Amino acid sequence: MEKNLHEEGMEEFLRKSFDQYSENPPDDLWDRINTDLAAVPRPALKPLWRFGLSAAAALLLGVIAFQHIYYNRQLDRLEQGIEENTAQLEALEKQLILRPDGDPADQPATGESADVRDRRNTYSLETENTLSGHDRAAVDPGKRNENNTDPVLKKKSEIPALNKTGNPVAPNTPKTILPEAIAEAGPEPVKSGAGPVKIRESLPDRLPGIEPAVAFRAEPYKPATTPVPSPSNNRSKWSAGLHFTASQSVLDVDNDFPFPTHGGHHKAFEDAPTLKGVAYGVGLGVRYAVNKNWALQSGLNYRKSEYTSTHRPFLEFKDREPQGGQGDYEFTYMLKTAGGVAEIELKTSQANPNEMIEEDEPVDVEVTTTTGLEYISVPLTVRYQTGYKRWNFSVGGGFAVNYLTDRSLAITGLNFLNDKFKEAPRERRVFDAPEDCKPLSADYVLSAGVEYRLNEHLSVGLEPTFSGALVKKQLAPFSKAAEYTAGISAGLSYNF
Amino acid sequence: MNENIRELTAMTGILEACKRGDRLAQRQLYEHFKGKMFVLCLRYADNREDAEDMLQEGFVKVFRDLPRYRGDGSLEGWIRKVILNVALQHIKTKKRAFSFEEFKGYEEVEEMADDGFFSEELVKRVLQLMQKMPSGFRTVLNLYILEGYTHAQIAREIGISEGTSKSQLNRAKKYLKDMLDKSLTD
Numbered sequence: 001m002e003k004n005l006h007e008e009g010m011e012e013f014l015r016k017s018f019d020q021y022s023e024n025p026p027d028d029l030w031d032r033i034n035t036d037l038a039a040v041p042r043p044a045l046k047p048l049w050r051f052g053l054s055a056a057a058a059l060l061l062g063v064i065a066f067q068h069i070y071y072n073r074q075l076d077r078l079e080q081g082i083e084e085n086t087a088q089l090e091a092l093e094k095q096l097i098l099r100p101d102g103d104p105a106d107q108p109a110t111g112e113s114a115d116v117r118d119r120r121n122t123y124s125l126e127t128e129n130t131l132s133g134h135d136r137a138a139v140d141p142g143k144r145n146e147n148n149t150d151p152v153l154k155k156k157s158e159i160p161a162l163n164k165t166g167n168p169v170a171p172n173t174p175k176t177i178l179p180e181a182i183a184e185a186g187p188e189p190v191k192s193g194a195g196p197v198k199i200r201e202s203l204p205d206r207l208p209g210i211e212p213a214v215a216f217r218a219e220p221y222k223p224a225t226t227p228v229p230s231p232s233n234n235r236s237k238w239s240a241g242l243h244f245t246a247s248q249s250v251l252d253v254d255n256d257f258p259f260p261t262h263g264g265h266h267k268a269f270e271d272a273p274t275l276k277g278v279a280y281g282v283g284l285g286v287r288y289a290v291n292k293n294w295a296l297q298s299g300l301n302y303r304k305s306e307y308t309s310t311h312r313p314f315l316e317f318k319d320r321e322p323q324g325g326q327g328d329y330e331f332t333y334m335l336k337t338a339g340g341v342a343e344i345e346l347k348t349s350q351a352n353p354n355e356m357i358e359e360d361e362p363v364d365v366e367v368t369t370t371t372g373l374e375y376i377s378v379p380l381t382v383r384y385q386t387g388y389k390r391w392n393f394s395v396g397g398g399f400a401v402n403y404l405t406d407r408s409l410a411i412t413g414l415n416f417l418n419d420k421f422k423e424a425p426r427e428r429r430v431f432d433a434p435e436d437c438k439p440l441s442a443d444y445v446l447s448a449g450v451e452y453r454l455n456e457h458l459s460v461g462l463e464p465t466f467s468g469a470l471v472k473k474q475l476a477p478f479s480k481a482a483e484y485t486a487g488i489s490a491g492l493s494y495n496f
Numbered sequence: 497m498n499e500n501i502r503e504l505t506a507m508t509g510i511l512e513a514c515k516r517g518d519r520l521a522q523r524q525l526y527e528h529f530k531g532k533m534f535v536l537c538l539r540y541a542d543n544r545e546d547a548e549d550m551l552q553e554g555f556v557k558v559f560r561d562l563p564r565y566r567g568d569g570s571l572e573g574w575i576r577k578v579i580l581n582v583a584l585q586h587i588k589t590k591k592r593a594f595s596f597e598e599f600k601g602y603e604e605v606e607e608m609a610d611d612g613f614f615s616e617e618l619v620k621r622v623l624q625l626m627q628k629m630p631s632g633f634r635t636v637l638n639l640y641i642l643e644g645y646t647h648a649q650i651a652r653e654i655g656i657s658e659g660t661s662k663s664q665l666n667r668a669k670k671y672l673k674d675m676l677d678k679s680l681t682d
Contacts, residue, residue, distance in 0.1 A: 010669050011641045014622070018642055021619045022531030023538065025551055030526055034519065036556040268549065270556075 028314070035314040036270055056446045056466050063395045063448070064384055067293070071386075237289045239495040242282070245465065247487025249279040251307050251371075253338045254472065254480045268334040269313045275338060275371065277307035279485050287383070287493070295383045297396065300376070305483065307338065307371045308412065315346075315363040327353050328424050331363060338371050339407040339475050346414070347424035355420065363421055368413030373475070373483075374406040379445055392451040392459070397444070399470065404439035407475060441473035443483070451493065459493045511571065515563050522559050529572065530555075533579050538623050539638050540583040542631065550586055554579035580643065584653065587631050625675045632656075633668035640665050 253273045283301030290296060313333050320329035331346040346365065350357065381398030414423045449463030469482035513521030534551050541547035558578050565574050626634050635654060639645040640661070645653065647661040656664075 010673055014637075014641050017619045017622065018535060018539070021535055021616065023535050023620075024531050025534040025548055029530075029548055029552055030523060032552050033526065033555050033559075034523075036552065037519070037522070037559055 028316075031314045032267070032269075035312055038312065059448070060395050060397055060446055067384060067386055071293075237496075239287045239289075239459075239493050241285050241287075241459075241461075241491045241493030243285060243461075243463075243489045243491030245279075245281045245283070245301075245303070245487055245489040247279040247281075247465070247485040249277050249305050249307075249483060249485040249487075251275040251277065251305070251338055251373075252469075252482040252484070253475075254482070267313065267315065267319065268336065269311060271311050271335055271337040271369065272309045275307035275309045277305055277371075279303055279305040279487065285491070285493075293384055293386060295385060295394075297381045297383055297398075298379060300378060301400075303375045303377060303402075305373045305375075305485075307373075308368060309371070310366050310368045310413070311335070312364070312366050313344075315365065316359070317357050317361040317363065318359040319363070320348075335369070335409075336479075337369065337409055338479060338481050339373070339409050342409050344411065346411075348416070348421045349424040351420050351422050357420055361420065362418060364416070364418040365421070366413075366415040366417065367411060368415075370410050370412045372406070372408040372410070373404065373473075375402045376405055377402040377443070381445055381447070390453040392453070393449070394451070394463075395448045397446045400443045400445050400467065402441045402443060402473070404441070404473060404475070439474075442470040443467045444470045447489070449489075453495075457495050459495060461489075461491050461493060463489045463491070465489050507571070511562070511565075514559060526555055529575055532572070533575065535623075536576060536579055537583055539626060539642065540580075540587060540631075540635065542627055546586070550583045551579065553586075554582040557582055584635070587635055588654065621679055622672070622676065625672055625679075629668060629671065633664055633671065636661050636664045637668040637672070 281303035285299035379400035381396040383396035385394035447465040451461035472480040537547035537550040650661045
């Protein structure tokens with residue numbers, strides 16, 4: 001072999017030696033692997049959360065799209081109404097029709113000659129700047145109407161009928177008249193050719209020679225359709241509130257722990273990579289309404305999550321400390337958890353102190369641990385809201401930045417499956433998880449809520465909320481975790 | 497030939513059962529490869545305990561990731577790669593990894609010398625010597641000579657320069673040869 005080492009060279013020697021060499025690990029290694037494999041989660045969880053997230057996003061988009069389309073149609077209808085009304089008004093303004101009866105202005109003035117009366121009844125006034133011939137000569141240039149347009153006198157028979165856009169129409173086409181104008185006209189008989197429109201105002205100055213000339217002007221514009229009332233209309237732009245949230249949560253841990261080399265060579269086990277738990281929190285929120293439908297919301301929240309899991313460390317009687325102790329024993333092992341590597345000390349005692357226990361007797365215990373995580377978070381969400389009477393409905397989405405303020409790990413349950421052992425009557429310890437992690441993380445947040453206005457200022461609301469990890473939380477130097485929560489938030493808001 | 501086919505068929509069956517999570521089949525697969533894979537871990541570890549931890553974690557990862565194995569290469573090669581990655585990850589996360597600190601004194605090596613050995617004993621001796629080396633030296637030596645990595649690949653894998661990889665390899669080889677010479681002449 002020595003000859004081979006020098007003749008073949010170091011590299012070849014190593015290759016050949018290790019290629020043929022095999023060495024068996026200790027017999028209990030399979031049991032350790034078996035224990036670790038038992039903690040592998042069911043793979044169906046991740047797709048479930050992905051499905052939930054996709055459904056929530058689709059719901060959010062659907063609601064926004066529906067609202068967008070619905071209100072766009074409403075707006076289109078309003079605009080169409082406005083256009084029609086405007087056109088009708090324009091048409092009416094162009095139909096400046098003299099009415100001989102009914103209005104005092106139309107009564108013959110003292111000394112008015114029959115010729116003048118005849119002309120007044122025979123001519124209509126237009127506001128076009130198209131005077132010509134003797135008509136123009138009859139108008140005093142210094143007596144122009146308010147709009148500085150030259151009145152034009154035409155024989156009624158010369159005035160073409162106009163449609164609602166002001167264009168001439170065929171003689172037999174019926175005139176389009178606003179319903180309001182018809183109502184105002186009342187039962188008063190209508191003279192031929194004038195239409196049912198009541199004369200509202202005369203020209204400020206009578207035109208010489210054709211007095212009393214009367215001009216028509218339409219009523220100030222009133223939209224035919226009443227605007228859709230919105231409860232948001234009466235609100236101020238700012239509101240603030242206090243809320244409480246309760247959620248179900250899942251912590252999906254991505255462990256990359258090295259096996260700890262400190263603390264001797266205790267056995268090491270891994271906690272379940274997916275933990276289920278509950279989360280609850282309180283927070284202050286502030287909302288700013290950008291317009292009737294859109295708002296920005298932020299605040300400051302405190303949240304505490306607690307995750308419970310069970311693992312089965314593969315421990316044998318020979319692993320006890322101190323070796324050779326009688327009655328009470330302590331088993332120490334390393335547990336890789338979501339919050340880091342923790343040293344677990346199990347206090348146990350022998351069920352029957354007089355019984356002889358073999359060194360390789362498995363302790364076989366189920367250990368339940370509770371991992372606690374506490375955060376301060378600042379959310380920023382965009383909300384789309386609409387309302388009906390006192391109710392206000394909203395959907396929102398955005399982000400939250402979290403700061404991990406505390407972690408803890410506690411043994412909360414021991415179940416000895418081997419009846420030779422039992423839990424020692426000692427206080428359960430709470431273990432601090434290691435430090436040295438990056439405490440900042442980011443979540444996305446989706447929510448849909450309903451709010452009820454109690455009075456002018458106060459509202460109460462309920463809001464189902466879903467949040468998921470946008471950036472994984474680094475809970476320990478070798479542990480990252482994605483946290484998903486689905487819950488409901490109840491709150492009280494004050495609208496300024 | 498027939499035996500090879502039978503063995504291949506049996507291994508395929510075991511593999512499928514392993515993918516379904518059959519613990520008995522997983523045990524069979526583990527028993528089949530544990531010897532070679534443990535040596536792989538011993539070559540990268542500081543001591544046996546670390547090697548056991550590497551092997552434990554490595555096989556857990558093998559069984560978790562087995563559904564991703566499509567049979568493109570040999571099963572042994574794939575398992576070796578998974579466990580090698582676990583071993584390298586262990587080394588990377590250790591504080592003193594790749595510090596290339598000075599060797600420990602020769603005294604410790606001398607303590608291991610004994611009389612008479614045969615091939616298996618020599619390999620065990622080499623393993624013990626390798627475990628005494630700084631982890632950076634040991635990793636470069638293993639990756640280059642026994643895994644067939646190039647210096648460029650080693651540089652990428654463990655985050656050092658190619659020049660460092662070359663120099664550490666030479667120093668590691670010289671160290672190992674000196675120690676073996678010393679051990680053999682005692």
